[in-house]
Amino acid sequence: MNGQPNLANKINNYGTIVGSYFPSATSGNQLGYKRYSNGGIVTLKGPTGARSTVPYGINNVGKVVGAYVTSTSVQKGFTYLNGAYTTFYHSGWSFLQPQAINKQGVIVGSYLDSSSKTHGFAYSNGQWVTVNVPGASDTVILGINDWGSMVGWYLPKGASTSRGFLYKNGTFSTVEYAANPSFSVDGINNLGHIYGDASGTSFIGKACHSI
Amino acid sequence: MQRIFHIALVPAAMLAIVMAANAQTGKVTCTYTSFKVLQGSQRGAGGINDSDWVSGSVQTGTPMDDGRFRAETQGNNHDVSSERPTEPCKQDQ
Numbered sequence: 001m002n003g004q005p006n007l008a009n010k011i012n013n014y015g016t017i018v019g020s021y022f023p024s025a026t027s028g029n030q031l032g033y034k035r036y037s038n039g040g041i042v043t044l045k046g047p048t049g050a051r052s053t054v055p056y057g058i059n060n061v062g063k064v065v066g067a068y069v070t071s072t073s074v075q076k077g078f079t080y081l082n083g084a085y086t087t088f089y090h091s092g093w094s095f096l097q098p099q100a101i102n103k104q105g106v107i108v109g110s111y112l113d114s115s116s117k118t119h120g121f122a123y124s125n126g127q128w129v130t131v132n133v134p135g136a137s138d139t140v141i142l143g144i145n146d147w148g149s150m151v152g153w154y155l156p157k158g159a160s161t162s163r164g165f166l167y168k169n170g171t172f173s174t175v176e177y178a179a180n181p182s183f184s185v186d187g188i189n190n191l192g193h194i195y196g197d198a199s200g201t202s203f204i205g206k207a208c209h210s211i
Numbered sequence: 212m213q214r215i216f217h218i219a220l221v222p223a224a225m226l227a228i229v230m231a232a233n234a235q236t237g238k239v240t241c242t243y244t245s246f247k248v249l250q251g252s253q254r255g256a257g258g259i260n261d262s263d264w265v266s267g268s269v270q271t272g273t274p275m276d277d278g279r280f281r282a283e284t285q286g287n288n289h290d291v292s293s294e295r296p297t298e299p300c301k302q303d304q
Contacts, residue, residue, distance in 0.1 A: 010258030011266035019268070057258070100258070134236050143258060166239055173239040186267065187258035194241065195259035195267075204263060205241030 006033075010057045010100060010143075010187065018044075018055035018064050030054050032066060034080075047078050047085040055080070056109070057100035057143075065101040067109075077107070077123070090121075090128055098123070099152075100143045100187075108141040108150055120152060133165050133172050143187040151175075151185035151194055164196045166208065173210065177203055 006021035015037030020030040029052035032044030046053030046068040055066035064080040068087075076089040077098040089096060090111065098109040107123045108131075120131040120141035132139045136154035143151045150167040164175040164182035175182045177198035185196035194205045257267025 007256055007268045008266045009256055009268075011260050011264055013260045013262065015260070015264065017266045019266075165236070171237060173237045176238050176240045177243060177245075186256065187265075189259045189261045189263070191261060193259060193263055195257060195265050198245075201245045202265075202267070203246070204244045204259065204265065206244075208239045208241035211238050211240050 007054075008035075009055065012058045012062070013060045014062075016058060016062065018058045018066070020054040020066075028052075029069070032064075034058070034064060044080055047087050050078075053078075056098060057107075059101045059103055059105075061103070063101055063105070065098045065107050067097050077109070079107075088123065088126075090123075093121075097140075099141060102144045102148070103146040106144060106148070108144045108152075110140040110152075120150075122150075131167075133167075142185065145188045145190050145192070147190065147192075149188055149192065151188045151196070153184040164198075166194060168192070175205070175208070176211065177201070177205075 006019060008017050008019040011017045017035045018032065019035070020032050022029075023031050032046065032053040032055040034042045034044060034055065036042075044053055044055055044064065044066075049071050050068040051071055051073075052069040053066065054068070055064045057065045062081060066078055066080075067075055068078050069075050074089075075095050075097070076087055077096050078088070079086045079101070093111040093113065095112040096109065097111065098107045100109070101107045105124055108120065110118050110120055112118055118138040118140055120133075120139040122129045122131055122141070122144075131141060131150070133154040135156055137157045138155040139152065140154070141150050141152040151165065153162040153164050155162050162183055164185035166173050166175050166185060166188070175185050175194065175196060177196070180198070182196050182198045182203070185194050187195040191206075192208060194208065196203055196205070257265060259265050
């Protein structure tokens, strides 16, 4: 977009994609966009006072979720629907990064605690839940489907390489690709199909089962 | 250490997530379709919809990133900024 770096994040069932871009070569701040399947693009400047805005997720009613940076450099979450923004924030957490939203409005993402450890979170109707993969030093949730299954990556304690995970029916599992742990699982759809990354390869996984 | 807040007030949609408190980590594998983008995808950026269309970003230069989507049925990568899906999609809000 306009010759500057741009990032595409989630896509919904209508083919609408959200992402962000740098409006100029000298700008360190980002603007969000919502790109419809017909090629039309709407710029998302973020809530009032936003200095930088990055939409990360979109559900099938077109509700967008993302992060914005305030004029005082605090990173908060926002949703956007029909031209209106709402904001959310948890005191004591920093770098709040909402990544995805499902049909029920459950928002998932990550935040940084006071010890610089990253945790996953789920947020709905003003209620927050911290979600950590068992045995992980850091957890990042990147996707959630309408059934409540979640994906993302985690860093096992003492390890330097991340592993992709799937949370389904109350169980966390490391997602293996070619008999090795994947690096990250970035998204999951309502059929349970996952999209992620392994060494030098991106993948779509179907019919996932325990091993 | 799992930390849970406001357990008694958690909405029904989040109950399953709360129940993960004492879960263990197993392993899963899947039937995979693999693909490579131009110079490696950007970890953590992207998604997949119910038609298996994938969106994400690749690094096309330094430090240029480019938004992409990939239609599973076509097997090609498309630049978000210059290409349109070849299949019509309904427009959401």
